[in-house]
Amino acid sequence: MSTAPPPERSDQPDEPAAISDEQWDTFLRDTVEGGGPPGPKEPSARARMVARRLREEGEREAAAAAAGRRFGRRRKAALAPTEPPGWRTGPTRQEKRRGPLWAVLGVVLAVAVCLIALRPSLVLDHIPGGRSAGETAPSSAAPGDTDGEATLAHPFRGTPAEAWGEGADAIELPEAKAVKGFSEVDVALALRLTKEYLGGTNLDPEVLRGGRPDKALALLDPKQPGAVQQILRSLRDPDAKNDPAMYVSRFDYARVRPAGDVVKVRGRMTFAAGRPGEVKVHADYTFVYPLVQRASGDGRVARTIVRRDLTTTLLDPAKWTSTKGKLAVRSVSTYNYNSECDVFDGYLHPVFPGDAPTGAPPTGDPHDPYDWNGTVPRDDCGRITRS
Incomplete structure (x- = not known):
């Protein structure tokens, strides 16, 4: 009998077992010489093909495994550094x-x-020396000139104001917070009334064309009559001492008309606790008014620029003689740029490009009306570097 290992079995159970060549030779030899067991049945061609295929696949798998063992570590060592x-x-x-x-x-x-990119105040409000709480616009140097000249279609072209906000929407209120003696609701009221007062004295179309600022005056406390009486007196009998332009922006629409219906605005508003029973609101805003002459009709655009530095207060009626929900004006500083000097008829008079001023010539050091560094100038009628 042959000592060869048993034949490999097929993975198909219905196929007969394969017979090796060595077993077949032994069978033939025993048959010729006589004796030996009966010969095994010769496998079919299909059985031989399956057996050969299985042997070849086994040899390939063994060779692949050997190759992996030989080259796997070297490949890993070569790739490891990268x-x-x-x-x-x-x-x-x-x-x-x-x-x-x-x-x-x-x-x-x-x-x-x-x-932070959208609202720098989130950081500046908490940095020593940074922006004060409630500030809505940075105090910074004015940007440089932009290209082009002003036209009726583009009355702010050539100035930084072209990128500013428009009208009352540009007066953004800071987030109200409670201060000593006043709730968040009280502070929000003081801020809202101050915004309405600024709009009523600087943006109301009826006032701009020469009317009285009745809506703004209605916001003021009748028990704190100083500001109300002063404004009414200046409107009634304007002169150098009682100049309504100190409080109200108005133009003589018989001579000029607006170049469009947009007023550009930029500024900031802050609040803080004042004396016991008082919350103070400080507003510093610049308003840019574009106008054209009615008589000439040549389309030249002049811009008069008004900067107002205003302090208002809301008083606690339990501690002060005051009216609940009414505002008091504590101080106001105004500087008018590109307006005739020493003209006190109750209106602002823009100086148009190419025209010489009819009033007194401007004096003092030149000032950029779009520059937010420093405080409001105190010159009565200073020179400006641009309008």
Whole structure:
């Protein structure tokens, strides 16, 4: 009998077992010489093909396994220096714990950068020497000139005001917060009344064409009559001492008309606790008015610029003689740019390009009306570098 290992079995159960060549030769020899067991049945051609295929696949798998053992470590050693940690193999346990945390921190940082870009006050309000709480516009030097000349279609062209906000919407209120003796609701009321007063004295179309600022005056406390009486006196009998332009922006529409219906506005508003029972609101705003002459009809645009520095107060009736829900004007400083000097008829008179002023010539150091550095100039009628 042959000592060869048993034949390989097919993975198909219905196929007969394959017989090796060595077994077949032994059978033939025993048959010729006589004796020996009966010969095995010769496998079919299909059986031989399946057996050969299985042997070849086994040999290929063995060769592949041997090749992997021979070259696998060298390949890994060659790639190791160029692979970042965790590549293919995944993060370590420490990295798995740290990964989500860093992802969250990254998102938070990205959101913070976007918020600061949109609202710098979120940082400046908490930096010593930064912006005060409640400030809605930065105090900064005016940007440089832009290209082009003003036209009726583009009356602010060539000035920084072209990028400013428009009308009352540009008077943005700071977030109200409670201060000593006043709730958040009280502070919000003081801010809102101050905004309405600014609009009523500087943006109301009826007032701009020469009317009385009745809506603004109705906001003021009748028990604090000083400001009301002063404004009414100046409107009734304007002169150098009682000049309504100190309080109200008005133009003589018999001589000029607006170049469009837009007034550009930029400024800031802050609030703080004042004396016991008093909350103070400080507003510093610049208004830019574009106008054209009615008589000439040549389309030349002049811009008169008014900067008002206003302080109002809301008083507690329990501590002061005052009316609940009414505003008091504590101080106002005004500077009018590109308006005739020493003309006190109750109106602002713009100086148009190419025209010489009819009143007294401007005096003092030149000043940029779009510059927000420093305080409001105190010159009665100063020179300006541009309008």
